[in-house]
Amino acid sequence: MSGQNRVLAILLGVLAVLVVAVGGLSTVLLLAGGGDDDASTGGSGITTGTSGGASGGGAAASGVLRLPGTDPVTLDPALAGDAGSAQYIVEVFGGLVTITPDLEIVPDIAESFEVSPDGLQYTFHLRGDAFFHSGRPVTADDVRYSIERAASPELASPLALPYLGDIVGTRERFFGLAETISGIEVIDDATIRFTLDAPKPYFLAKLTYPTAFVIDRQQVEANPRNWTRQPNGTGPYRLREWRLGERIVLAANDRYHLGAPKVQEVHYLLSGGSALTRFENGELDVAPISVNDIERARDPSSQLNPLYQTSPEFSIFYIAFNTNVPPFDDVNVRRALALAIDRKKVAEVTFNNMVLTATGIMPPQLPGYTASDKTYNFDPDAARAALAASRYGSAEALPPITMTEVGGGAQAGIDTQAFVEQWKQELGVTVEIQQTDFATFLDEQDAGRLQMFNGGWIMDYPDPEDILDLKFHSESQLNDVAYSNAEVDSLLDEARVVRDPERRIQLYQQAEEKIVSDAVWIPLYFSLNHSVVAKRVQGWIEPPMVLPRLRFVEIVE
Amino acid sequence: MTAYVVRRLAWLPIVLFVVSFLSFAIMRFGPGDPVTVAAGQYRDPEVLARIRAEKGLDDSLVIQYARWVSAALRGDFGDSILQRTFTVSELMFPKMWVSAQLGVIALAIVFVVGVPLGLIAARLNGTWIDPFIVSSLLFLQAIPVLVLIPPLLWLFALQFRILPVGGWGGLIDIYWVGGVVALPIPDPHLYLPLLAYTLGGFAGVARLVRITALEVTREDYIRTARAKGLSEATVFFRHILRNSLLPIVTSVGLALASVVEGAFFVETLLGIPGIGSFLFEASRSRDYDTIMATTVIIAFVFVLTNLIVELTYGFIDPRVRVQASR
Numbered sequence: 074m075s076g077q078n079r080v081l082a083i084l085l086g087v088l089a090v091l092v093v094a095v096g097g098l099s100t101v102l103l104l105a106g107g108g109d110d111d112a113s114t115g116g117s118g119i120t121t122g123t124s125g126g127a128s129g130g131g132a133a134a135s136g137v138l139r140l141p142g143t144d145p146v147t148l149d150p151a152l153a154g155d156a157g158s159a160q161y162i163v164e165v166f167g168g169l170v171t172i173t174p175d176l177e178i179v180p181d182i183a184e185s186f187e188v189s190p191d192g193l194q195y196t197f198h199l200r201g202d203a204f205f206h207s208g209r210p211v212t213a214d215d216v217r218y219s220i221e222r223a224a225s226p227e228l229a230s231p232l233a234l235p236y237l238g239d240i241v242g243t244r245e246r247f248f249g250l251a252e253t254i255s256g257i258e259v260i261d262d263a264t265i266r267f268t269l270d271a272p273k274p275y276f277l278a279k280l281t282y283p284t285a286f287v288i289d290r291q292q293v294e295a296n297p298r299n300w301t302r303q304p305n306g307t308g309p310y311r312l313r314e315w316r317l318g319e320r321i322v323l324a325a326n327d328r329y330h331l332g333a334p335k336v337q338e339v340h341y342l343l344s345g346g347s348a349l350t351r352f353e354n355g356e357l358d359v360a361p362i363s364v365n366d367i368e369r370a371r372d373p374s375s376q377l378n379p380l381y382q383t384s385p386e387f388s389i390f391y392i393a394f395n396t397n398v399p400p401f402d403d404v405n406v407r408r409a410l411a412l413a414i415d416r417k418k419v420a421e422v423t424f425n426n427m428v429l430t431a432t433g434i435m436p437p438q439l440p441g442y443t444a445s446d447k448t449y450n451f452d453p454d455a456a457r458a459a460l461a462a463s464r465y466g467s468a469e470a471l472p473p474i475t476m477t478e479v480g481g482g483a484q485a486g487i488d489t490q491a492f493v494e495q496w497k498q499e500l501g502v503t504v505e506i507q508q509t510d511f512a513t514f515l516d517e518q519d520a521g522r523l524q525m526f527n528g529g530w531i532m533d534y535p536d537p538e539d540i541l542d543l544k545f546h547s548e549s550q551l552n553d554v555a556y557s558n559a560e561v562d563s564l565l566d567e568a569r570v571v572r573d574p575e576r577r578i579q580l581y582q583q584a585e586e587k588i589v590s591d592a593v594w595i596p597l598y599f600s601l602n603h604s605v606v607a608k609r610v611q612g613w614i615e616p617p618m619v620l621p622r623l624r625f626v627e628i629v630e
Numbered sequence: 631m632t633a634y635v636v637r638r639l640a641w642l643p644i645v646l647f648v649v650s651f652l653s654f655a656i657m658r659f660g661p662g663d664p665v666t667v668a669a670g671q672y673r674d675p676e677v678l679a680r681i682r683a684e685k686g687l688d689d690s691l692v693i694q695y696a697r698w699v700s701a702a703l704r705g706d707f708g709d710s711i712l713q714r715t716f717t718v719s720e721l722m723f724p725k726m727w728v729s730a731q732l733g734v735i736a737l738a739i740v741f742v743v744g745v746p747l748g749l750i751a752a753r754l755n756g757t758w759i760d761p762f763i764v765s766s767l768l769f770l771q772a773i774p775v776l777v778l779i780p781p782l783l784w785l786f787a788l789q790f791r792i793l794p795v796g797g798w799g800g801l802i803d804i805y806w807v808g809g810v811v812a813l814p815i816p817d818p819h820l821y822l823p824l825l826a827y828t829l830g831g832f833a834g835v836a837r838l839v840r841i842t843a844l845e846v847t848r849e850d851y852i853r854t855a856r857a858k859g860l861s862e863a864t865v866f867f868r869h870i871l872r873n874s875l876l877p878i879v880t881s882v883g884l885a886l887a888s889v890v891e892g893a894f895f896v897e898t899l900l901g902i903p904g905i906g907s908f909l910f911e912a913s914r915s916r917d918y919d920t921i922m923a924t925t926v927i928i929a930f931v932f933v934l935t936n937l938i939v940e941l942t943y944g945f946i947d948p949r950v951r952v953q954a955s956r
Contacts, residue, residue, distance in 0.1 A: 147714040231669035512662030550674035
């Protein structure tokens, strides 16, 4: 038609060309594998110091290690309860004792320690050459302050009692009945003594966890709210920079008392999509392998294959039965369900064997772990027999069963679906799946309202007490399945205090056997770490739990 | 006019009060709490009770709300349990900035594309093109964002591998042509969220423009304008376009609402660190302070934008101004 139509047509034409041009250009750019990662969108950030740091003895560290990462929830050791936070904290801070990649407990800020003959008193002698990053030497008073602060009512850390509660007086401190912890005694600047409420051999292992780490009193008191932004720790690395959602930079502490790190800087890159893609682009030195990429990593002809490594982790996934609630107050019903599912098949089909089928409750590498299978394995006939032996006698007589798991509600976990199908097929038992969000799940679980649920447990220190006693002792607050077996209790009670390590392990193994046989849990899988590590990185360790490891790494160009 | 603005502004605190009190109350009555979530594996009821008391979660709802208000008025939105090193404000504002950039660009695209489409449809009223444009846009509008994103991801990120699966990389990347000429191009992370935001939005704007333009075209003054021999271009741009613009301004407020709403799904599904995914994460872990701060800020921005829209309305159309000042 007339004028304005032409004008419009031209305008639209120009717009279309622009859209196509811009789209095309960025496509070309992406296909060329470019795309510089300037993810700077403002945001909160912290930069401490400039460079170098105190130079001590030993060869200077060099190189930059680039790792994927996520923002830690907190860098306050007393509050950190998650592995994501702990992985940074164990590098920046330290405690009286630490744990080696071989899971051995060795002195850190303490030079040595002795245990009284009755096993109640632990006396630590501090080394003279342990310094905060600021250069101030660590004293026994710093240790006492740190632990009393961690257990203070004002800080209200949920970790205080689990980790420090064995020291006499910690409960009183936590519940606001005392200003100090009576079981901690500073003898002189370099000596500190702890008195325990019972001779607990696992106390030392608990001290390797961040809750008992040493912090700088002056710094914390000067800036109680924001000190963790520039924490003054004693660890092998110090925090140089933290840009929220972007990156965390750790710099080597050259005068670290257990041996200076070999890598000068560690960069945790917190944004930017698939870690494996970035690894393959040469932007990262280490990347986890997900279930989508595992085939490729295992394929001998793949470039990833020589860089691929796998190792066990201290964690277990399980199905738990509330032994208080029908029908699971009947051990035979629990056994029937345990016998009716083929965990090996599910691990193979749904997880591509990225997990290990659990052989018991204690995961591999934990003292007390044995490879022999203690669990109920897939046996449909035995399952039907167990159900017939129950007081219900048949599937029809069972009350309705609901299994709860954490999830978005759209679809049950793929392995859960497989199990539900098998219970239906082998036993004729219908199990309803209910998905809730995490907060609701915890609430229901703590209230004892869940009939049966999907769970997981991550070990925090390498002692069987950390799982068997905490989850299955009838008096434990963390026993969320109402399990009560006098025999198991007495085994666990004895193991808490027995001094002979071999006898202790035997006690835990006996307890484990009984718990598994009572089918309180169906132990499903032990998790495995799967990752690829670049050739330039040497000495990289994937330990089964969080522990200081960066100082053993070296960059070889 | 001033009285009108003052009256409108006086409503703002009341709206914020209602929004914040309702969110506060609903949150507290839901199952679970942040103390349980933060405790992780170690949830000793006695310890959790002690922590709740220490954090004041034992006090009555009214006292807790009053405490929150008095802190918020001083600009202190409290602390997040998901990220304890930074305050809620420090966490929230960078995320708002990301969402705001995306939202403004999305709105701009909706109008830049929607208005001409509406005008074309009105212009070609009576041909097959008019119903074609309208029905295609309605089709796009009918697809929920939740349904739209997975196929887009599958197509562009997994099949063609030309767009990233998600995330955020700022607005502009620099593309070096031959290492010499720096060419600014949109960051590839932008395309999918913008598609998701805009595809459903065109219909609303285009239909509104179309119907107004059609109405205006039938007005007597247009006939007069044509009759006195004005060129078709003058008639269109001076008379039809200008008079069709009015309802478009009001639809900015509506379009903003749909962007804010979409942000929860789009940002969560595409892993964009904006306010929508932030609030989603926070509500999943009952992160009280974060939920409160984000809800109230979103409400604030919302009310304020609508106010500005209304004022602009009055600015464009004197009739509104006269009515309002009465």
